[in-house]
Amino acid sequence: MTIDNDFARLSDFEPMDAELRAIRQHLHAHPELSFEETETARFVAEKLEGWGYEVTRNVGGNGVVARMTQGAGKKSIAIRADMDALPITEQTGKPYASQVPGKMHACGHDGHTTVLLGAAEYLARTRKFNGTVNLIFQPAEEAGGFSGAQAMIEDGLFERFPFDAIFGLHNHPGAPEGSWLMRSGPLMAAADTVEIRITGKGGHASRPHLTIDPVVVACNLVVSLQSVISRNVDPTQTAVVTVGAIHAGEVANVIPESASMLLTVRSFDPKVREILEKRIRALTTSLVEGFGATVEIDYAYGNPVVVNSEKETEFARMVAEELVGEGNVALCPLIPGSEDFSHFLQHKPGSFLRLGNGMNSAILHSAKYDFADDSLTAGAAMWARLTERYLDA
The missing domain is CATH 3.30.70.360 (Alpha-Beta Plaits)
Structure with missing residues (x-):
């Protein structure tokens, strides 16, 4: 495969590795539960404002949406990360372990947020996209019942921040760090x-x-x-x-x-x-x-089935293979867990991807789970390249 190096590459993010690890570990140490993500939202919004985004706070509760337009392109993309933690007492023993008793990032949303922040900084600094990018930092994915995705939609997400397609990711224990898994059609239950x-x-x-x-x-x-x-x-x-x-x-x-x-x-x-x-x-x-x-x-x-659009999933697969090589992109098995990203996909085409969290990673929602920092640059580079490629098409 011939790789077009005019778009974001893994090497572009290597200088950001230490900063991304510091951000992720800060978020990990300060977890907030669903609909309580006030400090996380503030942290995210201030960084985005500092990079020049038009930032809207308190969308559907503590949701943050950052928007930026570059060039004359008419297309618009959205990328979503979730921010909330779980009511679990951490047992990792890490130096950056949760400082809040009974709460921890046991599902990796600290990593998801950091990955999107890394892409946001790169896109704002390089401005190599042609169109509009919407970065959605969502609260309360873990809420169950009425979740953060539904709250943001009810608060006019689609009308206030229009976009053509939406993408999101979740880390995947049991797959190598920095690898990608994806599947068209039904993915999560x-x-x-x-x-x-x-x-x-x-x-x-x-x-x-x-x-x-x-x-x-x-x-x-x-x-x-x-x-x-x-x-x-x-x-x-x-x-x-x-x-x-x-x-x-x-x-x-x-x-x-x-x-x-x-x-x-x-x-x-x-x-x-x-x-x-x-x-x-x-x-x-x-x-x-x-x-x-x-x-x-x-x-x-509860949450409906996550159903990935064929066109957007194939596009994401192509971008991932350009970025990390075909050998690091695999078909994702059906996952019996659920995801409120499904609510977005009921209204808009898009794809939900899985980012490897390490072969020996603890399972999700475990007190010993931790997001793999070795996957941060791969995730950030993917979102940056996918944005550039999508808006360039």
Whole structure:
């Protein structure tokens, strides 16, 4: 492949490596939870303003949008990074570990933010693009339910900062630092949450015949729910139903009045998503009523499926191969985790990419996880080159 060196290269970012590491480690040491990212947003906005961007703060909460136009090009691109941390107590032992008890960047959003800041500085300094770039620093990706992406969209993101396509990334433990994984079409799962409340008839544990035991009902339901996937979903499709929590009773000698369960339901296809809801509702109702108990079901749809546009994903693959070589770009497997970037992709074409975080990286949301600083320059260079190439086309 012939590589056009008029666009951003990895070598252009090598002098920035120490600065990017310092930024990332500063953010890592000062984590903020979803919708609480005030200091992170301030830090980001001040840097962007210093580089000459038109910066809008407080978009959808603590969201920051930086906009810059160069040349006469009519095209416009958006690149998004998330900023929030998780309620986890860090166990990395790193010198820059979280200084906030019970909070840490256990998903790498400190790295995602730093990567986009690195690209922002380069693009503002070199001005080698022809069109408009929108840099979206999003709050509350981890919020669940109503997330930061939805909040920014409701606050007029598309109308106030128009763009033609949007790109984003997430780090990927288990892939080499600086490598890229991508996939056209469905990439990450829809994630729904189900709360089931079973009401029976409590009583003395020695007289179960006088009760309707909700614990027995709940245990039977857990086993029966495993048939939802195996007997209702096409074997060529991928889906998950997991019971993550069961709560009932407090002592050994009392049959409780009620039991509650929490489920997570994952799918990669809208039709499968509908089937799962229908079967979970029907199976739960019939089984519980069969025991003589009653049930309430709250079925909450979370993030939809991340569906990458074919054209934009192929474009990103080409740029990545130019940047790091074909051997460092791979097909991404389906990922059963969810991402609120999916809300952007429901409205705009684009692609969500995965950046390698190291073969020995701890898993995401682990207390021992840390973003790989060796991937920072590769991420920043990718966003810079992709912006230049997209606006040059």
